[in-house]
Each structure stands twice: as C-alpha cells, then as structure tokens.
Amino acid sequence: MKLNYLQLCNFRQFYGKTPQIKFASGERNTTVIYGNNGAGKTSILNAFTWVLYEKFTAAFASPELLVNQKSLAEAAPEQAVECWVELQFERDRKIYQLKRKCYASKNVQHQINYTQANLFMLVAGDDGRWYPPLESPEDIINRILPASLHQYFFFDGERIDGFFRQNHNSNIAEDTKELLGVKVLDRGIEHLKKAKRSLQEELAELGDAQTKQLLKEQINLEQDLEAIKQLITKITKEVAELEQRKATLSRQLLEISGVDEIQKLKLKLVKQQKIIKQNLLQSKKELKKLLSQDSYVVFLPSISDRFISLLQTLRDRGQLSSGLKQEFIQQLLEQQRCLCGGILTPNTDTYNNVKSWLEKAELQNIEESAIRLETQVNTIKSQAADFWQQLDRQQAEIKQQYLELNRLETETEQANKQLNSYPNRDAQQLQQNIETIEEKIKGLILEQGENQQQQSDRTQQLEQLSQKIARHQLTETKQKLAQTRIAVTEEAIVRLHEVRSRLEQQFRLALEQKVQEIFSFISFTPYLPKLSSDYKLTLIENTSGIAAPVAASTGENQILSLSFIGGIIDRVRQWSEGNSLVGYDSSTFPIVMDSPFGSLDQIYRRQVATAIPQLANQLIILVTKTQWQGEVEQATKSLIGQEYVLTYYSPKQNCKQDHLELNQQDYLLVKPSLNNFEYTKIVPVKSIDQ
Template sequence: MLLEEIRLKNFRQYYNEQIIKFSKSASRNVTVIHGENGSGKTALLNAFSWCFYGKLDLPNSNLLINEQSLKDAHPNDEVECSVSVKFSDNEKKYILKRRIIARKEQQDKIFYGEPEVQLEYKIGGNSEIIMNPTDEINRILPENLRSYFFFDGERIDNLSKDNGSDEIKNAIKNIMGLEILERSIKHTGDASTRFRSELKNYGDSKTVHLIEEIEQLESQLKEFNTRRELLVKNLDVTKKQMKEIENKLKFIEGSQKLQQEKEQKDYELENIKTELKKINKELQEVVSKNGYLAFSYTSVNNSEVIVKDSESDGFGIPGIRSASLIDDLIQKGKCICGTEIKENSEHYLHLLKVKEYLPPQSLDSAIINFKTGLNIVKDNRKKFYEQLKELKQKEVKLQSAERKIREEINEIKSKLNEKDSEEISSLVTKLEKLEDSYSAINREIGGIDNEIRKLTDELNQKEKEQKKINSIAEKAQLAQRRIEACQTLVQTMEDIYKIREKLVRVQLQERITEVYRQFLRKGFDIRLSEQYELNVYNQNNNKVGMSQGERQITSLAFIGAIVDLAREQYKKEIKGAFEEGGIYPLVMDSPFGALDSDHRERIAKGIHKLSDQVIVIVSTSQWRGEVEGQMKELIGKEYQLNYNDPRLNKEQPYEYTEAVEVM
C-alpha cells in the first residue's frame, strides 16, 4: 500500500479544501509536513484514521466541521466536511472518501447528518464502487494496526511499556500471516464440532454417550479459556495501574528517592526470578534425562560382585571361554579330543547344547566391556549428582537473594508508609491492594492452567476412545472420517503455526536488533520474549528501565523492523503460503520530540530505509539541525501548515489551517 494524496475539506481546522500529495519516489521517499504546535499536525494524523476507520483520538471529537466554514454559510446552506485518500495496493488504485454533511438553520443552529463512506477502485481502465468498503479496508490495512502506521510521538512509546505485549502480538499476527492460520484452526475446529453433532444422530448409544462427554469437556475447556483470557486482561490492567501509581510516587517530594530505590529493587527481583526459572528448567531437564542414574547404585554394586565372582570362579563350561570356539570345532568337524563330529550326531548335538551357555565373544573380552560399562555408569552418576548439587546451590543462592530483595522492598514500603503525607500514604495503600489483587489473579490463572491441562488430557483420551468405536451406519462412518480429517488438519495447522510463529519471532528479533543498534547509541540489547514483550538488557544481561526517549526508540525500532520485514516478504520472488507480507507506509507525527540531538540524527539517518514511503509531520524546532541535515536530500514532497491564530488575527476570529506546498 502506498499513499498518493489526502484531501481535507473543512475537517477540523482545515478550511475549504486542502490537498497534500505524497512522494512515491524510490530515492526520495520522504514527505515532510511542517507545522507549529496547534497548527493541525495531530488533526492531520487523525484525518487518516477517520477516513479509513471513522475513529478520532482528538479533544471534542464530535466537532468535526471547520468553524470558519460554518460561519461563512448562509441559512439553509449545507457544509460538507470530508477526508478522501488516494492510495494504491497490488496494482489497484483506490479512492476512499468519508464525509459528513451539516445544514445551517436559522439562528445559526447546525444539524448534522450521518457520516458516509465510499470506496472506489480502478484497475486498468475500469472503476467500481465497493459495496462493503469496511471489509476491503481491513483487508488492506486492518483497523487494529492503524496506530502502528499512523502514530504520534506520545503514542509510539507505549509499545515498549509493560502493557504493550498484546498490541505487539496482534500486529505480528496480522502482518506475518499468523492470524490467517489462527482463524483457520478455529474454523476447522468448529467444523469438527458440527460433524460430531451429526455423528450423534447416526451413532449407537455408546457413541452418543461418548460424544456428549466430549462436548461437555470442550464446553468446560472453552469456559476456562474464556475465564483465563479475562483474567490475563485484568492482570494487564492491574499491572498498568500499579505502574501509574509507582510513576506518581517517583515525582512526589518525599517519596521520589524511595520509589526509585524500590524500582531498582524490582528490576533486580525480576532478573532473579528469571534466573530461577532457568535453573528450574535446567533441573527438570537434567532429572528427566539422567534421573534413572539415581536408582543405579544397587544394580551397579550387584553387577560388580557378579563380575568379580566370574573372574575368580570362571563362567560357563571350564576350559571353554566363548561360543566362537564351538563354532570353529563344528566347522572343522573334529573335537579337541580328536573325536569326529558329524551333523546331528550325539557329539554334534552336545556341542550345540554347551554353546547355549556360553557368551558369543571371548568371556574375558565380555567382562572387560561390561566393567567399562559399569565404570561409565558410575562416572555418569557421579557427574549427575555433581550437576544436581551445583544447580541446587545456585537455586538456594538465588532464593536467598530473592528473600533479601523482598525484605528490602518491604522495608522501602514501610518507610513510604511512615511518610507524613496523606497523598503518599493513599498511593501506597492503593499500590498494596493492587499488588494483592495481582497475586490473587496470578494464582487463579495458575489454577485454571492446571484444570485446562487435566481437561485436555481427558479430552484427548475420550477422542482416542471415539476413534476405536466402529459404527455400521454409512453416514456415521462418513461423519467419523470428517471428524478425524478435521482433527488431523487442526493438528497439522497448529504444528505449522508453532513453527511459523517461532520463525517469525527469530526473523523479527534479528531485524529489531539490527534497527535498534542503528538507532540507540548505548550498547544495549533488545529482546522479544515468547510473550511478545520488548525488553532491553544492559552489558551485564540485566533488564534496564528506559527513559521516554529510549522507549520511543525501542518502539520505533519494532515498528520499522516489522514494516521492513513485511516488505521483504512481499518482494520475494518465491513466497510461502503464509509469507504474503505487504508494503506499508510510515506516517509519523513528532517522532523526534523526546529525543536528544544524537538520537535525532541516528533516527533521521536510518528511518527512510525501513519503508518505501515515509511521511514525517514535524515542528520547526524538531526539524532544524540534525534531522534536516540527514533527511533534506531524501525529500520528494514538502508542505507547510499555515495556521491562522484568531487571537492574533482579529479580522479572522476563527482558527483554520491551510496546507501550502514548499517549492
């Protein structure tokens, strides 16, 4: 998708019709729009959102129509407020227009109509009006991704905050084709449920009873999963509320230092908990792989006694140490005593009987090999216990450090409670209640996870029983085959999803790291966790807190990386089934506001490489200097937002903005 132009007609402070055309040049892919505070930069960004989705994130969002245009209108005149966007996608050219009509009555009363939206596309010489524009718009640029490609400097840093993981996860699913797989898994699972209901109509009583049990288990699983999703959302909200209170405490005189200390301790505690999880995982793996060695002591000792006895007393037939000697005698046809050995003779059969009691190889060699094996087992057992001891020592040490930090955190809380400030005391009390609530929700989630595991195991067992049931009815057999096909398909798609998700995370991790290192001067590492959280670690591998500017850079690295990766997939000559990708523009309002001089220069130097089209809306102070120096040679289009301030211009008592192209 590439933007060609936007037309704003009496939208907010944009008076009459204002047109901004965007650069589509490969070498000069940057469009710069200059505007001072209050001139309509944020309104311009919201114009995209309103046009595409009918959504606004502005104060007084119901006041869409420009005041000057309403003032100029005569009684019974109609005033149109509209935004139209021309864009192209997959060789199709689109014109999307959303408008609202207002009619001016007597005594300056205004009556507003309902918003209307129209989407027209052209391919070749033909054009067509799309009857259901919402579906087509969401196919091209899904609504839940709008804030990633039309974002402002304040919104951008939210991605790297604690509550941003769900947004990141949804963005990745949409752009990287994972959502298609997710929907396919759900729809196929629904089909399997329908076929099972059919089977009830044709199956025998045992089949019907089993299906009812399966349906009941599926219903319980659905309820638990729904409850779990709700709890996870509550957990995120609670975590966000806790963070807000902690931030307030950081800026209140009297609690600032203590809260900063607590925040540092929280980071240390989080790092220790992460290490403890690693240790527990290692312990599980070690015990799972080598736990049998703990029970080998008696067997090894008994084996050593047997070997010792065999070495002193001999084994099998005295004088004959291996079965290979018997084979040699039979082959030669003569015994060591000189007796002739004929097939099926008495001596021949006797030798075969003796052979049954002898080892296939030399007894001495067998004993040596067996002793070597025993020594290996003993050595492995020793290493196993040493490894266990080392891991347990680390675990105990970390647990001790965890207890100490928790005590220090509790001491800081006590000091905060002792502060002679009603505001601090109130915030600390709220924080403690939220922490208790957070722990309770976590415990409930843990209990639900346990129930889900048990129900899943029981469901799997019932489904196996169902597959064993042989039904005579042809329709029942057909329904059963359909169910099994759906189950196989769901399992296959789930396997593909896991592989695809892991691959996407690895690819995205590499790209985010690459972009992040270009943008941030510190030697920090950015990591995307399995829960799609963006975390930053210092040189000591400890998670670090970030300033607003650093959070902004972190979020920008993610957005830029995912746009770049989607573009790379789209341009592949040979693409996989779920590697559609796409071309996405980056429209940024004030992306440099919270950054220092060095970081502004780094961002300005590299941001144009991440997308085929970059649109930057900036104030003069943000543009001048490092940003202009890095981006001026990349500009394909440039505009100035000229704002009429009614406080300064008495002849025009209404605010309005005009977009003027800079030539």
C-alpha cells in the first residue's frame, strides 16, 4: 500500500480545499509535517483513519464536529457545507482514489445538523482509465489493510505506550493473526461450519409457499434496477460532454505559439501510454493463456520417470517383451524350425522352450501402445523446459512494458508542469481549465461508481431470486450429495485447525526474534522483550542468570510498542514471500506517526528516528518544532522527500507569531487571524533547488 496524496476540504481546522499533501517514497521515503499544538496534526492523522475506516483515535476530541467552523459561519441558514477527505494510494499496479464525504448545515437557531458520511472509490488499472470497483470500497480496503490493524500504521505516538496494557493483549493477538493470515484460516473454518449447517438445512429451505413472495421481490428489484440504469445514462452523457470540452481546450493549447510543442509532446506521450497499456493487457492475456493451457507440463516429469521405470520393471520380469510378437512365435512352431535353424519337433524340450515364449509375449496392440507412450513421455522434459522459457519471456516482456510506461508517465508529468509554469497566462489558464474538467470528470465517475455498485447488487439479487424460483423440489440424489459434502467439510475443518496451529507458532517465534533485535538497537538497557503464546509482550531482565519481569517506564513501553510495529512490518513482509495465506500488499507498508518522540529522551529520540525509516516503506511524521529540532532532525534529514508546514491562524488579540526555518526559508507556524476565526492552512516547503 503506497500512499500518493491526501487532500482535505473543510475538515476540522482546515478551511476550504487544501493543496494535496504528496507523500515521499523510494530512497527519501519520509514526509514531515510541522505544526504547533492545536494546529491540526492530530486532525491529519484522523483524516487517514476517517477516510479509510470512519474511525478516530482516542486523542481526537469531539469527533462529531467534523466540518470547519469558519465555513459553517459563512454559509447561509440551511445551506449545506461539504466536508471531505480524499486519499489516493497504489497497490499491485492499481491506483485507488478514495473519498469520504459528509455535509453539515445550520438552521435559524444556529443548530448544526450533519448528514451520514458516504464513501466513494475509483480504481485505475493498466489501461489508465478510472472505474468504480466491482466490490464495495469497504471490502477492498479491508482486504488491503484490515480495519482491526490500522492502529499499527496510523497511531498517536504519545499514546502508543498503551498498546501492551494487559486489557489489550487479546486484541493484539487477534490483530496479529490477521496480518499473519491465520485469520484467513479462522474465517475458512467458520465458513465451513456455516456451509455444514447450510447443507443440513437446505433440503427444507424452499417450497411452493415461498414462490409468490419471491416473485413480488423480483418485480420490485427490476423497478429499482431500471431507475438506476436511467441515472447511470444521465451521468455518462454528462461525462461525455466534459470530455468533449477537454478536447476543445487541448486543441486551443496547440494554437498558442511556444506551447504547441509542449502540448504536442504531451499528446504524443499520452498516445504512447495508451498503446503500452493495450499491449500490457494483451501480454497479460497471453500469459494467462500460457499458464492455463501448458503449466501442467511442469508437474509431469516425475510421473513420466515413474512410467519409464514401470515399463522397465515389466520387461525385466518378462511381463512385457521387447518386440516379440505372438504371431512370430506361432509361425516358428508351425514351420517346426527355430530362428537358429534347428528342428522343432512337437513334444520335445526344444519345442516346449520356444512355445513358452507365447505366454511372455504381449498382445500386439499392448506392446505398440507402450512403445508409443514411451516415445511421447521422453518428450515431456523438453516440453517443460520450453514452457519455462516461454514464461520467462512473457514476464520479461511485461516488466519491460511497465518500465516503458513509468518512463512515459514521468515525461507526461514533466510536460504538465511545463504547461502550468509557462509564462503565457492564456496557456496557464487553459491548462488549469483542463485540470478542472478532469477533476469534475473524476468526481462524476466517483458518483457513477456508487450507482454501478447498486446496479451490480440489484442484478446479483435478481439472479439469486431467479435461481430460487426455479428450484421447487429437491431430489434424493441431492440428499446423498449433501451427506457426502458434510463428511468432506468435517475433514477439512480438522485439517485447517492443524495448519493454523503450526503456522501461528512458527510466526510468533520469528516475530519475537525481530522485536528483540529492534528493541536492542534502540534501547541501551539489557532488557529482552518476550512474546507469550497469547501475544502478551513483556520485558525480561536476565543479568543475574534468572529471568525476571521488569516494570517498564513510559519511554520503554513506547520503544517496546515501536519495536513491535517494526517487527510486524518486517516479519509479515518476509513471511509473505513464502506463504500464500497473507493476502495483503505485504511488500509495502506506510507508517503515519503523530508526535512519536514526546516521551523519549535525547538518545532514544535519535535511535527511534534512525530505526523507523528503515522499517517502513513510507514514513509520515507529524511533529512540533520542539520535537523535531536537534537529534531527530539530524538523524532523519537525509531521508526527507516531502515537507509541509501547518500555519495556524489565531483569532487571539496580540497573538505572537511563531516561525520555523527550513531550507534557508522562514515558514510561519502561528499567524493572527483577520476574521476572528481560527483555521489552519497547509503550506508546502520548497526545496533548496526550487
């Protein structure tokens, strides 16, 4: 899960639509957001948890008051004010655009009324087009990073020491099983139990008494489906009109002298991207075809070796001759002359010896079949080698196409930057208008996604109803089949229990080892973390030769919690390489930390600042000036890829300004408000070369 950007609109302290907070990745994988207490650092942390899971951290005061107060005060009575958070992230070459939105309005008595928050999602695949997902956004998010695990990746550093209080141990055990993939087995077991009950009950489930009710439901669903289709058609038409306007503006850009070359280059790059994406789809289609048609050959060499060995054994035993035919032996006996020229007189020893070969010689068709099979089997090994060569070639081709696509995307982004910064105001305005239209199109497609999801749900419900209506009677054959399925289900439950037990123990020991490594790197104490079978994490002191538990301080508990999170990320990433149970994007994990250094002394702050960026693929730090300056800044400076400052506008009279110097420039942390409202603006920090 790679985070691309976060954007807010009227969310808590943040008035209006903020600029996108773009997150660093790669070698400089750290994004730092500076702000004083009360400026909105915790609000940004909770913007992540709200848009993904509609959850808030314990430190988030008054979570029911989400909409910015300044925007509400400026709105007329009963006028709806929108509040939303948008998050874009990547996983498995797909880009996910996520937006959670709610509205608030005030009445004439200045009472605030909120609407229910709604979640929308768009997904972009290899073809570059945005589509609403076929599944619900909640299901997709929980498959990528389950809600029960979000506290390990989006956390308040000042309260992280509470992770391992005794009353939380059971939750930690369950959450860790989710990351490991053991919960997949648990759900499989529960599913099998439900399937068993369903098999036991299905014979009495349907009957003619239900048919009328089912038909009534079918009619209502068909009416709902028709209304949804009309709404989808309306939005599709609106999107087409916007696309046409966008094309017109693009042509106008081509008419401006100086800009035309940049625009031509951009259009050329976009066209090349489209071709590459089409080729990617075709390559993946061919790869799937290769795997579905020819992958079986890799499993055949061992079987073919056994077959050859079996033929040789039969020949050694004389049960399968090496080419002698019954017809040939019978001809020798009739001619009464041996192959060597000797006379074969009936009832003599010589005659009987030749006659005995009749019992050893196989039928002609059996021998010929064996010879043909033997010839074909000998070619299997070469077929397997050919398959691996084709597979390597297909995968190399796909990899090369992805590299080319990345290059084209980078050049397109550079062309967009040139258009936005071009000195001609008309060109800048046209480019801004194009980007505005693109945003509107994405918004409409996001709305369309909800409609199409409802259409899919209604269609699926109609199919299920049709199947129920078609079933009136269940036969005796189906009863026997259900009994067989019940027996197989019971056996599968027993096997899954055993697999779960072994996997859990193996992973827990590996996790304990990694937590010990990280804790030892950060802490100068001789203590050693121990992880019990129920995932209770304690510190043990063993200097006297006798292991004894230690009453950990607040700082040690914070280090212990950070070590556990780092261990989880490292071990799940490593574990997923050889285990298919882990279904999450285990190669990439972000960490968002709010004030993670508050309870630590100077040495621990430096050690934590050094260790955490190495464990996470992306690190977002929300920090005050005091927490940042000094050892944390020195340890992290070379890893910073993006920086932002939260400028807090205070309505307090005679407010004293505060500032922070970054890259030889001053940025205001606190500034007087000119409209008697408090609010915060997000200011990107310019790099030295900008």
